Amino acid sequence: MSMNDPIARGLAAGWKVTDASTLTSNQTAEADVVVIGTGAGGGTTAEILARQGLAVILVEEGRLYYQKDFKMDELTSYANLYQEGMSRTTADGAIAILQGRCVGGSTTVNWTSSFRTPDETLTYWSRQFGLDSLTPDAMAPWFQGREERHTMAPWQTDPNLNNDILRQGCEKLGYTWQVIPRNVKGCWNSGYCGVGCPTNAKQGALMTTIPGALDNNARMYHGLRAEKLVMNQDRIDHLQASAMGPDGVTPSGVTVTLKARHFVVAASAIGSPGLLLRSQLPDPHQRVGKRSFIHPVNATVARMPANVDPFYGAPQSIYSDQFNFSQGVDGPVGYKLEVPPLHPAMAAGVVPGHGPDQLADLSQLARMQSVIALLRDGFHEQSPGGTVTLRDDGSPVLDYPVTDYLWQGIRQAYLHMAEIQFAAGAEAVRAMHLDSTWYKTWAEAKAAIAELPMKPHRARLFTAHQMGGCSMGSNPEDSVVNGFGEHHHVPNLSIHDASIFPTSIGANPQLSVYALAARNSTRLAQKLRSHG
């Protein structure tokens, strides 16, 4: 184990970190604030509160994995670092959900893309949801602060060929493109962000705010699943949590009870509604779990005439917003175009096939290039989002019906992605769709894509960004928390993660979560310190 690694050093220096799988008897602990979740929202919150001298307990359902565990290996990483071992899907199985489940949350496995919330989105939120204090000007200092904290900057190294092909195609067609800002420090340009950064270059929660919180006396439990917030009269009295066994997924039977003056929920857009629903907290207008958004993703794959090696190099460095707000913020659905890395397990899992055809496709991996479209859902009445509910066993499940409005955008996106790939010199392009073959020309692709059935399962859909479900807004009739993440009906409860977004963002969401959590935690710290 390397003593240059901040986690190893911190643990050796005596950080208060408990692996809940080692607990043998039920126990209770107490703090000023209990923070549930150690991702973008939880890490930011815990560091700010701890730095202000408040006693903080962090609770993480996943386990603590760090450099010693990050061996650039897909199979172990997908099993250990992702929700449900990378098997999570929406209720009907039609959309694969990529979400982190480990200390650092999704920021431990994301591809480092860092964007401020688009002005159009903030303006829409002010107009539609009464969130007047979330203007671009008001949010600017919070974005700047988090950009510094997470070392965010436009990527200076040349894009890998996988990304450059998006740039080349856009150039040829006169579509705009930009360089993606990344939250990295001393990045080795390896391309393994998605399986845990092996060099500690990625400045997610694991390398920044979690050590920051623990350095300031916070205590963290990992392998501990928040089950229920229990109220006493009108306030939350304690959190009931279950310890997971060593496999990380089977409860050990040990219960931990955590008491605090204030509770901050940051368990993700699926986890947070789940926790609130299990706790049966006051929800007079049934808003919890509603308006859940995902940036639905569809994709095309190109076979290029020469090697692309889409498994090496910074995974995301070029994007195009040509189609994101081009038809207005609330017109036909917009989408952001990006590029995904392609490693063998991921590629084999997303290319929908078997037998000799599958082998033929995958044998070309080194020459493959892919473009993804992230649809900006939630800005139109025909995009009301999905719903998080509880299964019989209390676990949360997202049901996300894809509406005709979204299907139209999905078809448009297939067309634009294929057009761009052919413009960049692709030999052949196929849509990630059960009924797509390899198209040899743009004309052939255009005609074929127009006929592809836009149906669940046949179109392969994904989400790497989960948002909403505990929407913020000024009106309690259509929101769960106010503009500061404070719960409308429970005085000592805040929500500081992506579940508070009233629509999707229209950009990779980590910076939006960091900035809102920083702003809301700063206010919370002042409130708690002045009330002694």
Added chain:
Amino acid sequence: MNRRSFLKTGVGGAVFLGTVSLTAGLSGCATAPAGRVSAVDSRMDASYRFQFLSKDDIALFEALLPAMFAGALPEEPNQRQFAVAATIERIDQGIVQFGAPNQKELRKLFDLLNFAPTRVTLARVWSDWPSVTTGEADAFLNRWRNSRIGLLNNGYIALSKICNVAFYGHQNQWHLTSYPGPQEWIVNVLPQFKNT
């Protein structure tokens, strides 16, 4: 009973038919994890302990994998058996990490495929899995892939995804995708790779 009326008996919102596990259990369908499988049965050494897949599930995958990986498996019979058995073990390991909710969904899917009445009505596979030929297995996979019934498409994607990830994602199969593995110059200098 015909396919459509059988499908309608599913519990609302469940991906796979809630009723099947119950019926399968009553008919004596073995759904307990296989635990250790004898060296003869597994064609490997007997040290791996199955935590999820039952003996029937293993037989199902032994029938499906030659079709899933047609053209990609080694020709030589011992190596071929090793590749199939090793992939099935990895599938089992992967499923452990899925956690209870998705394990339940897979249990329903596998039970549906292992219970003769539903194997026949929904998969149109007449013989039991150990007797199914590679051609028949491939025909079944294509039927579900091309079906107009979303539930069956979902079954195809779930099965193919689990198999493809476990197979193509493993080091022993990287040569099939020409994936060189993590860059050697990085592996050679990072501390987590030392002494492994």
